[in-house]
Amino acid sequence: MWKIAIVDDERQVLQGMKRAIPWDKLEAEWVGEALNGEDGLEMIRSARPDIVITDIYMPVMNGLEMMEQLRKEGYRGKIIILSGYSDFEHARQALRLQVSDYVSKPISLPTLTTILNNVIRELTEEEGERKKQGELEFKISLYEPFVKKEWIRSAAIGTLDHTYKDSIHLPPSYRYWLGRKHMTVGIDLLRNERAGCLSVSDWNLFRFAVSNIACEVARKLFPDIEYTELHSTRALLIIHPQEEEGERLEKRLEELGIRLADSIGSYLKLAARIGIGGLKEAWTEISDSTEEAFRAIDRGAARIASAYEVYLYREDQGGEQESVALFPVKLSYRLASAMKSSQEAEAHQLVQEYMTALKQRTGISPVHVQMLASELWGIIAYALYESGMVLEELFTHDQIAKEISALVLPDQLANWLKDKITKICGSKQWKGSSKHRQVVDFMTGYIHEHYAEDLTLAELSDKVYISRNHLSIIFKNITGETFNTYLTRVRIEKARELLLERNMLVYEVAERVGYRNIPYFSTLFKKITGMNPTELIR
Incomplete structure (x- = not known):
């Protein structure tokens, strides 16, 4: 009225x-x-x-x-x-x-x-x-954590648009970067026998666990950190040291690397290599530190912990041979994204750009060509594995190993890789599932937008005009998870972020992410994260 x-x-x-x-x-x-x-x-x-x-x-x-x-x-x-x-x-x-x-x-x-x-x-x-504006603001508030994550990742790997590389466009929560120095710590999970046995769903949960471990360990030594996942097995910590430099900082970094490798190994039974990039004056140079962190891992030099694979980047280490073995993190991420979205032309262009730069160097040995081929194939294979496509159905492991061992020159590597990209993007397995993948992309986007609501698979089946049972099968095939498992994981991840902000009580967080039953929420939270929600707000 x-x-x-x-x-x-x-x-x-x-x-x-x-x-x-x-x-x-x-x-x-x-x-x-x-x-x-x-x-x-x-x-x-x-x-x-x-x-x-x-x-x-x-x-x-x-x-x-x-x-x-x-x-x-x-x-x-x-x-x-x-x-x-x-x-x-x-x-x-x-x-x-x-x-x-x-x-x-x-x-x-x-x-x-x-x-x-x-x-x-x-x-x-x-x-x-006003209602529309309120709904828009609510949606923006839901998306904000994901937008922040993508911004952090873009700044860390160097894909941030140049127009945003100034202090004006720094998100408010990261303005403190302006008065700090910056460096990165790369985390590379080894593709050992245990990791190879994990399903996409299990691997996603393990990566979630790695993020919890990494943040908890790092914050005990460096209060101000950010964490972001990169492609396949790699993740990154961004650290902003205070004025301390020199030997004291290096000791704390060594301690951080050891604790990370030890905790990931103890709790998850996964082997991890840790690389520490150089210290940078400006936040716009963070991506340089990222490249250095993973270059330190790839070189395997300057190991600073005898019992763990923890490496510190030094500018005077190695020569041209070592530097060309690494496929840059920025290009790695862009290549993985292009393959996930079946962007064949973009994938070809990325490979061509890198190969053109590679051929300008002299003295590239067959060993380094083969090392690079293995790295590139691993990026592509894991990116597609995350999207529900197993390349073993197109190319056997033995076939790939044999073909890589025959590569001697950069041109041979370029032609081999382009041929594989074309075959993958043109395969019936990939094309046949593209429509289903679009459906699942809509579903996952809808979940991220409406996770706090009482979502059901039946509700989404009405929106995409596919029967509930068939939609359940499609979702599981593409993501490796059931609809309810995926929804639960998104809710718990959001709950963890809210708890770490320490602005809300546990029951408030539970209600914010869609749970009215607090004991049930606590049980789910511990099952997925390995800790009680109250532990994060102490």
């Missing part, structure tokens, strides 16, 4: 309008009246009407003074002036005060009804816009 108040010093006018206005037809109600501007001001403050009908000439405080005070106080309702005088100066002031209409007494009932209908229609439209 729309609320309407009337302010007029003629009691007869007040009573007449109260009786004459078709309240039910307008879906409106009378909420108050006053005989002067001063009383009207108090009444409007109390009743907060959507529409005020007021005279101008009144004792104590006139209508214009009352309206001006209301606008100063932030009143945003509609105001209709009903005056016995037509005055240009009053009309001008009324426009300045955003009056909806200015009419002269006497006024007929049909005219008043028409004016009220028009004003109510405006209110309805504005309410609809």
Whole structure:
């Protein structure tokens, strides 16, 4: 119901309008009246009407003074002036005060009804816009963590658009970067026998566990850190040391590397190699430190912990031979993304760009060509594995190993890789599942947007016009997880982020991500993360 108040010093006018206005037809109600501007001001403050009908000439405080005070106080309702005088100066002031209409007494009932209908229609439209804006802001709040994650990853690997590489475009939560130095710690999980046995679903859970371990370990030594996942088996910590440098910083970094490798090995039974990049003055150089961190791993030099594979990058290590063995992190990520989305032309271009740079170097040995081939194939194979495509069905492991061992020159590697990309993107297995993949992409996007709601597979099946059972099979085939498992993982990941912010209690976080049963939420949280939610807010 729309609320309407009337302010007029003629009691007869007040009573007449109260009786004459078709309240039910307008879906409106009378909420108050006053005989002067001063009383009207108090009444409007109390009743907060959507529409005020007021005279101008009144004792104590006139209508214009009352309206001006209301606008100063932030009143945003509609105001209709009903005056016995037509005055240009009053009309001008009324426009300045955003009056909806200015009419002269006497006024007929049909005219008043028409004016009220028009004003109510405006209110309805504005309410609809506010609702849309509220929904948009809510959606943005849901997407914000994912946007932040992508921004961090782009800054870390160097894919951030150049127009955003200045202090103005730094997200508010990262403004502290401007007063710090920066360096990265690369985490590379080895593709050993245990890792090779993991399904996509299991591997995603393991990577989630790695992120928890890495953040917990790093924050004990460096309070201000960010974590981001890269392609396949690689992840990255971004550290922002205080003014400390030199030997003390190097010791803490060595300790961090050892703790990371030890914790990942102890809790997850996975082997990890740790690389530490160089210290950078500006946040725009973080991607350089990222390349250095993984170059240190690939070189295998400057090992700083005898019992663990922890490597520190030094500029004076190695020569050209070692530097060309590494496929840059930026190109690795872009290649993995291109293959996941079946962008054949982009994948070819990325390979060509790198091969062109590679051929400009001299003395590239067959061993380094083969090392690079293995790295590139691993990136492609794992990227597609994450998307539900197993390359063993197109190329056997023995076949790939044999072909790689025959590669001697960079040109041979380029031609071999282009041939494989073309065959993969043109395969029936990939093309046949492209429509299903689009469906699953919609579903996962919808889950990330509406995870806090009571989502069901049946609801989504209605949206994509596929039966519930068939949709369940498609989702499992593409993601390696059931719909409920995926939804639970998204909710728990969001809950972990909220808990780490330490602004909410556990039950508030549980409700925010869609759980009303707090004990059930705590059980799920511990099952997935390995810890109780209360441990994160201490």
